[in-house]
Amino acid sequence: MSAPRLWLVRHARPEVAPGLCYGRLDVAANVRHSRESARLLAQALPPRLAALHHSPLQRCELLAQDLLAVRADLASKAEPRITEMDFGQWEGRAWNDIARADIDAWTTRFGHHAPGGGEPLAAMLTRVSAALDEAAAQAHAGGGDVVWITHAGVARCVHWLLTHGAARMPMSHEWPQSAPGYGAWTTVLLPLKGRPQAAPARG
Numbered sequence: 123m124s125a126p127r128l129w130l131v132r133h134a135r136p137e138v139a140p141g142l143c144y145g146r147l148d149v150a151a152n153v154r155h156s157r158e159s160a161r162l163l164a165q166a167l168p169p170r171l172a173a174l175h176h177s178p179l180q181r182c183e184l185l186a187q188d189l190l191a192v193r194a195d196l197a198s199k200a201e202p203r204i205t206e207m208d209f210g211q212w213e214g215r216a217w218n219d220i221a222r223a224d225i226d227a228w229t230t231r232f233g234h235h236a237p238g239g240g241e242p243l244a245a246m247l248t249r250v251s252a253a254l255d256e257a258a259a260q261a262h263a264g265g266g267d268v269v270w271i272t273h274a275g276v277a278r279c280v281h282w283l284l285t286h287g288a289a290r291m292p293m294s295h296e297w298p299q300s301a302p303g304y305g306a307w308t309t310v311l312l313p314l315k316g317r318p319q320a321a322p323a324r325g
Contacts, residue, residue, distance in 0.1 A: 125160065126261035127309040128254070129269040130277045132302040133181040141216050145209035145240070146273075150183035159305025160188035166307075168197050173257070174263025175201035176271035184194070185305070186271050198271070203253040206273035210240030233291025234314035244291055249274040250279040251288045268312065277308060284310060 134156035136149045163185075176186035186198040212220055220238075228237045236242045257268040266306040270276070281298040302308050 124235055125311045126265070127241060127267045128257050128261070128280070128312050129167070129267060129307050129309050130280060131163060131185070131269060131271045131276055131307040132277065133177070133179075133306055135183050135304040136181050139216075140220060141320050143209050143212045143215055143217050143220065143238075145213045146206050146324065148179050149181060151184050154243070155203040155305060156184045156201055160185055160192055161304070163307065164192040166297060167269065171196065172262075172266040172268050173260040174198045174269045174271075175204060175253075177205045177276075178202055179205060179273075182271045182273070189271070198213055201253060201270070203249040204270050204272040204276050207237075207243070207246050207275045208240035208324065210236065210238030212238030212240070217316045229294035232297065234295040246275070247279055247283065247288055247291075250276055254280060254283060261312045267309075277301045280310065 134151040136144065138144050138149050138152050152160045158208075174186070174189075176182045176197050177200050183200070190196055190198060212224075224238075232241050233244045233247075257270070261268045278298045278301055281300075282292060286292070
């Protein structure tokens with residue numbers, strides 16, 4: 123039997139202006155896009171899951187609700203540890219309006235500086251790492267895949283953790299750039315013991 127997978131599903135297209143820093147800002151998602159994304163996801167998912175979790179932010183909760191409307195056999199639970207990074211006072215502002223010196227301060231100490239006074243990447247990696255360990259335990263106890271309806275930043279954290287582990291903080295130029303598009307997903311294998319080792323496989 124192949125190892126179960128973790129599905130990293132990104133929320134539907136948010137209703138925000140292009141170039142806006144929105145991070146943990148609780149913005150709405152496009153309803154039509156969410157429903158279509160849920161339909162495609164429902165068709166792709168296996169018949170049985172070990173667990174389904176969503177970020178508490180409404181753009182993820184909407185996609186979870188739309189998925190449950192198509193797959194009545196599923197149930198989803200809010201999971202705060204898979205919420206997007208908190209960018210503090212930067213949220214709701216255009217990236218171009220944030221002072222270059224403030225962004226440089228963040229990228230210079232990329233793992234430990236709190237952008238906008240929000241959440242340092244080290245703290246985000248810690249919470250995502252704990253959720254990832256729990257997902258592996260759920261998958262093997264339940265004998266099926268685990269699904270997270272989450273954010274691009276969380277998907278990048280998972281990619282870093284799979285490749286480098288939690289001990290080393292990334293430099294800004296090392297941080298993964300790829301992430302699922304809105305309403306799309308990536309899958310990774312969840313092995314029987316220890317941290318997932320496989321590189322992400324795009325779904």
